[in-house]
Amino acid sequence: MTEKEYNGIFVFAEQRGGEIHHVSYELLNKAEELAAELNCPIFAALLGPTGIKAEELIYRGANKVYYLEDQAFGQPDELFYKENLVDLIDELKPEIILVGATNFGRSLAPRVAAALDTGLTADCTELRVDQAGKLLQIRPAFSENILAQIETVTYPQMATVRYKEFVERKRDGTLEGEIIKKRPTKVQDQSVEILELLEQQEINIAEAEVVVAGGKGIKKAAGFELLQRLATELGGVIGASRDIIDVGYLSKEYQIGYSGYRIAPKIYIACGISGAPQHVAGIKEADKIIAINTDPSAPIFEVADYGIVGDLYQVIPRLIEEVEEDERRDN
Amino acid sequence: MKIIVLIKQVPEMERVKFDTTRGVINRKSAGVEINPFDLNALEAALQIKEEFAAEVIALSMGPTRAEGVIKEAIARGADDGILLTDRKFSGADTRATAYLLASAIDKIGNVDLVIAGEMTVDGDTAQVGPQTAEYLGLAHIAYVTKLEEITEDYLTVVAPTWDGNYSKKINYPGLITVTKDLNTPRLPLLKRKLEVREAEVEKWGIADFETELDPQDVGLKGSCTRVRKIEVPSPVEREGKMWTGDQLREAITEVAQICQEKDRMGE
Numbered sequence A: 001m002t003e004k005e006y007n008g009i010f011v012f013a014e015q016r017g018g019e020i021h022h023v024s025y026e027l028l029n030k031a032e033e034l035a036a037e038l039n040c041p042i043f044a045a046l047l048g049p050t051g052i053k054a055e056e057l058i059y060r061g062a063n064k065v066y067y068l069e070d071q072a073f074g075q076p077d078e079l080f081y082k083e084n085l086v087d088l089i090d091e092l093k094p095e096i097i098l099v100g101a102t103n104f105g106r107s108l109a110p111r112v113a114a115a116l117d118t119g120l121t122a123d124c125t126e127l128r129v130d131q132a133g134k135l136l137q138i139r140p141a142f143s144e145n146i147l148a149q150i151e152t153v154t155y156p157q158m159a160t161v162r163y164k165e166f167v168e169r170k171r172d173g174t175l176e177g178e179i180i181k182k183r184p185t186k187v188q189d190q191s192v193e194i195l196e197l198l199e200q201q202e203i204n205i206a207e208a209e210v211v212v213a214g215g216k217g218i219k220k221a222a223g224f225e226l227l228q229r230l231a232t233e234l235g236g237v238i239g240a241s242r243d244i245i246d247v248g249y250l251s252k253e254y255q256i257g258y259s260g261y262r263i264a265p266k267i268y269i270a271c272g273i274s275g276a277p278q279h280v281a282g283i284k285e286a287d288k289i290i291a292i293n294t295d296p297s298a299p300i301f302e303v304a305d306y307g308i309v310g311d312l313y314q315v316i317p318r319l320i321e322e323v324e325e326d327e328r329r330d331n
Numbered sequence B: 001m002k003i004i005v006l007i008k009q010v011p012e013m014e015r016v017k018f019d020t021t022r023g024v025i026n027r028k029s030a031g032v033e034i035n036p037f038d039l040n041a042l043e044a045a046l047q048i049k050e051e052f053a054a055e056v057i058a059l060s061m062g063p064t065r066a067e068g069v070i071k072e073a074i075a076r077g078a079d080d081g082i083l084l085t086d087r088k089f090s091g092a093d094t095r096a097t098a099y100l101l102a103s104a105i106d107k108i109g110n111v112d113l114v115i116a117g118e119m120t121v122d123g124d125t126a127q128v129g130p131q132t133a134e135y136l137g138l139a140h141i142a143y144v145t146k147l148e149e150i151t152e153d154y155l156t157v158v159a160p161t162w163d164g165n166y167s168k169k170i171n172y173p174g175l176i177t178v179t180k181d182l183n184t185p186r187l188p189l190l191k192r193k194l195e196v197r198e199a200e201v202e203k204w205g206i207a208d209f210e211t212e213l214d215p216q217d218v219g220l221k222g223s224c225t226r227v228r229k230i231e232v233p234s235p236v237e238r239e240g241k242m243w244t245g246d247q248l249r250e251a252i253t254e255v256a257q258i259c260q261e262k263d264r265m266g267e
C-alpha cells in the first residue's frame, strides 16, 4: 500500500472511569499543528463505557470522534483495546497515530504497532513534519544525553508522548465536528482477567503546581514530614528521587525522573537531591527550580534557578516560618 | 512448565560517561551488565520454579560478547540459555527485536510463560515486552509489581494501571513485564559461576531458523524506524542565582517571595 492511501492524524483518547485523560488534549494540540502542515483531518478514538462527554474532544480540536461504547472498556484490558483499535485503524488508515505514554498507553501502543507491523517511537519530546510530509519523531536517548531524530519507514507512523510534554489544546466550545458512535468489533477474551482495583493512587504528582522533593540527603523517613509542611504551606505535594523509593520511604507514585513521573510544576524545590541526569530528566518543564544542598558542587545547582547551599534541616524550617510570616502580613 | 526470561546486555548506565560533542557513549568509561529489570524477571522465574518443576531458559539477542549475560543468568539459577546472534540481526529496532525473540520462543516451543523486564536502561522504550507478546499471539500484563498467586495454570499479579493498582490474572501461555519493586534478585552462586565459565553458550544465527524466520523481518531490514540524526540538546537557560553560608537570611526572604508569587499565579 502506498503512503497516499494513508491520511489523517489519529489520536488515542485515553479515558479512566469515564473521564478523558488530559494527555489526550495535549496530543490534540500537537495533532492540530501537524494537521495544518499536512492538510489532513484529525480523528480521536475514544474507547469507553457509555456516557462520556465525547464532544470535549471536538472542543479540543478533533474533527471526528470515533466513540466505541462498551462497558468492558471500563477495564484496562490491553488485548481487548488493541483488537478494536486495530479494526478502527484499518478502516480509517491514518498516516500518524499518537498515544499518550501513560502506563496503559505504553503497554497498549506496542501491541497495536506490532499488530499493524509498523514502527513505534516511545516518549517523543517533539514531533515535526519534514518537507516530504514524513513525521520526524524526536526522543531523548541515553539518559537524555542525546536527542535522536527518528523516522518511520512504514505506515502508519506511530509515536507515544509523555503526559505534560506538550501543552493542552485550549477548549473552544464553538468548534464543530462529528461524533461517530460504534459498537466494539471484537469481544473481550479471558486470557487476562482484571480482578479488582486494589487501591486508588494517592496523589497525582504530575498535576501539582508546587512540588517539594527530597533525596538521599534527607537521611530519615521522618524528614518528609518537614517537606510535607512546606508543601502544604505552598499548596503543593511532596516528591522524591529514586533512591528514596528504593529504600522504601515513599511509594513509586512519588518518584520524579526518567523512570518516574515527569512533572511541570510552577515551583520545584529539590532538597538533598544531587541532580543526577535521570532525576533532572523529570523536572525540565518546571517553571522555577529551587535547590537546597550542602554540597556547592552538586549538579542540581547547574539546573536550578535558585540555589541555597546549606543543610535542609536548617533551611526548610526557616523557609516555612518566612512563608507563614508573609502570609500573615498579607492577610 | 517452561519459562523464558528475556534479558539484554546494557552499558552500566549509572557509571557510563557521555561524549556530548560526538553524541555517543564512551564505551570504555563503564562495563556492561544485565539490564537491571531483567534480573527481577529472572528472579520471578526462579521463584515460580521453586513452587513447580519449571524449566527456566534465558533468551537474549546481541553480539557474541553478550554471551556473558547468558552465563550470568545460568550462574544465578537459570537452567539454560540461548543467545540469538548474527550480523543480520544487528541494527534492530524494537519491532525487529520483538519479532526475532518471538520467533525464537516459537522455535523453543511449549512455552508457558515469558517474563521480561519492564524496559531496558539503554533503550528505555518499554516496547519489546508487549510487542513480543503480540507477535506470539499471547496476552500480556505490563509493570508487574507483585506476584500474588502462583499456580500451574495461571498467575495473579498486581500492576499499576490508570490511576491505581489492579489485581490481574493471566492464564498461561502469557507474558508479563516486571518492575524493580517485584523482588530482590538473588546473587550468582560461586559454584555455578565456575561451572559456566568454560561452558559453551548455545547460539542461534539466522541459519538456525530455516522456515520460521524471514531475513527481511530481522535486523535493520526488519526495522520500521530509522535514526535519521543525533542531536546534542542545548542546555536550558536558568537564572542560576546562588546563596551560601552567611547569605541564608537573604536567601530565605527571596525564595519565600518567589514561592508566594508563583503560588498566586495559579489562583
Ligand SMILES: Cc1cc2nc3c(=O)[nH]c(=O)nc-3n(C[C@H](O)[C@H](O)[C@H](O)COP(=O)(O)OP(=O)(O)OC[C@H]3O[C@@H](n4cnc5c(N)ncnc54)[C@H](O)[C@@H]3O)c2cc1C
Residues within 6 Å of the ligand: A214, A215, A216, A217, A218, A240, A241, A242, A243, A244, A255, A256, A257, A258, A259, A260, A261, A271, A272, A273, A274, A275, A276, A277, A278, A279, A282, A292, A293, A294, A295, A298, A310, A311, A312, A313, B013, B014, B121
Ligand atoms: C536507568 C536509570 C533510571 C533512573 N531513574 C531515576 C528517576 O526516575 N529518578 C531519580 O531521581 N533517579 C533515577 N535514577 C537514579 C539517579 O541516577 C541517581 O542515582 C539518583 O537520582 C540519586 O538520588 P539522590 O539525588 O536522592 O541521591 P544522591 O545522589 O546520593 O544525592 C544526595 C544529595 O544530598 C545532599 N545532602 C546530604 N545531606 C544533606 C543535607 N542535610 N541537606 C541538604 N543536602 C544534603 C548531598 O550533597 C547530595 O548531593 C535512575 C538511574 C538509572 C540508571
